[in-house]
Structure formats: C-alpha cells, structure tokens
Amino acid sequence: MSGSPWKVLPAGVHQATLEEVKAVYAASRYRRQLFEGLVVGVKQLSVAGCQRVYVDGSFVTSKPRPGDFDACWDPSGVQERLLDPIFKDFSNGRAAQKAAFKGEFFPSSLIEGGCGQAFVDFFQVDRFSGDAKGILLIDLSTDPTLGRSAV
Template identity: 55%
Template sequence: MIELGSPCPWDVLPPGIHDTTLAEVEIRFATTPHRKWLFGGLVRVTEVLAKAGCRYVYLDGSFVTAKPHPGDYDGCWDHVGVDIDALDPVLLDFSNKRAAQKAKYLGEMFIAGMPNGPDGPFVDFFQVEKSSGKPKGILRIPLAPPKGATP
C-alpha cells in the first residue's frame, strides 16, 4: 500500500519511484465519485499507450496526493518500444495547455524523457513538489503488452 506524508499543502508520496499497479491506484486514490471519474480517464489512456507498445507510465499530480478534489492527473510515459504510428496523436499534442488530452483523457501525459526546460526530463521534474521544491514520489505502473505481442 502506498502511504502519504509531507509538509506540503497536501500529503504527497515519499521521495522515489514507487512501483504499483492500476488496481492498487484505484483502491488507494479513486475514493470519491470525482476521483473515480478521473481514474477512468487514466485507464483509457493506459489502454491506448499499451496498444502502442508502452511498457510503463508514471503517475503524478494532485491525483496521487491527499488533495480532496484534484483537478486532473499528470503523468508521463516511457517511449522505449512505442510505435508512434500506433499512438493516439492527442498524446503528442501539447498545444493550448494540453487541452485535447484533458478533454479526451481527463489528464495530461508527457513523454518521460522529454526535457521540461532546465528542470530536466519530465520523469525527474515530477519528483519535485512544486510549492516547496522538496523531493517527492511518483508512481510507476507497468502496462500489459498488446494481445499477441511477445515480451
């Protein structure tokens, strides 16, 4: 089970990358009707990413904190092995503050290794709590390979 704890505005995950499953995320974080709605968007995006060959997503944002009513979820996905031609083009559309992603999947997903300015790649950027600048954790969720694929 994932425990929260922090001096930040909301409890956050302890520093590090924490391996978990979608089922565990649902149990721990999809605890209200609104959070269940956001979780449904997360499940849809992970299904699309898995079909394109993505092996891992990293989950961050207020969804994985103790914030009572998170606005969305944030995350990034591991590009290794991903067939870009099989990927939903919405996941490569970062325009208008990722409005298309938010509309379709209820959250924002970046490429894990994509630079986020001077803060390094998104997978590192997401491990810093934005109000305090202190380290915090993110979740790594393995995705099932598409049916018929060999691992």
C-alpha cells in the same frame, strides 16, 4: 514535506497496479472519473507498445479534489504508427488530452521547459516546497487490468 499543502508520496518511484491506484486514489466519484480517464490513456499507450507509465499530480496526493492527474510515459519500444497523435499534442494547454483523459500525458524523456529536467525527474520534485517526492510507476507489461501478464 513541510511546504506541501497536501500529503505526498515519499521520495522515490513506487510501483503499483491500476487496481492499487484505484483502491487508494479513486475514493470519490470525482476521483473515479479521473482514474477512468487515466485508464483510457494507459490502454491506448499500451496498444502502441508502451511498457511504463508514471503517475503524478494532485491525483496522487491527499488533496480532496485534485485538478487532474499528470502522467508521463516511457517512449522506449513505442511504435509511432500505433501511437494516437493526441499523446504528442501539447497545444492550447494540452486541451485535447484533458478533454479525452481528464489529465495529461507527457513522454517521460521530454524536457520540461521551466526547469530543464525530463518529466520523469520533474515529477519527483514537489512544486510547493522543492523537496523530493514520490511518483507511481505502472508496469503496463504485467498489469492485470490490461489483460496481459509476464510469461
């Protein structure tokens, strides 16, 4: 991607486990802190019935010190009564999410205001070049870190 300042994932949705994400993207102390915040959020979403989380942002690039991670979660099957309200709090630039998780979580079907695309699609466009890029998919129903496995 010639317009990107950092190496990004090839276009498409790439399935990974949390352990694989940790092995590839949590290589420094700072990146491990971001990863730990991601795991906290993913676990909370899993408790509410979320099955899929997509990870994007500078965290899944070669940027030496990413600002944070961006994630979106599939609302299918999520039980609203079990969903922490923080996942729908977008006030103050998503300050509560950033404080709790060191990153941001959006419903995957939520429309990003600037481009009119659902976040899951918006995340697949490089913001510097406009080219297609990849995102990670974590299947929460089978991820070994969450202590569940497919039956």
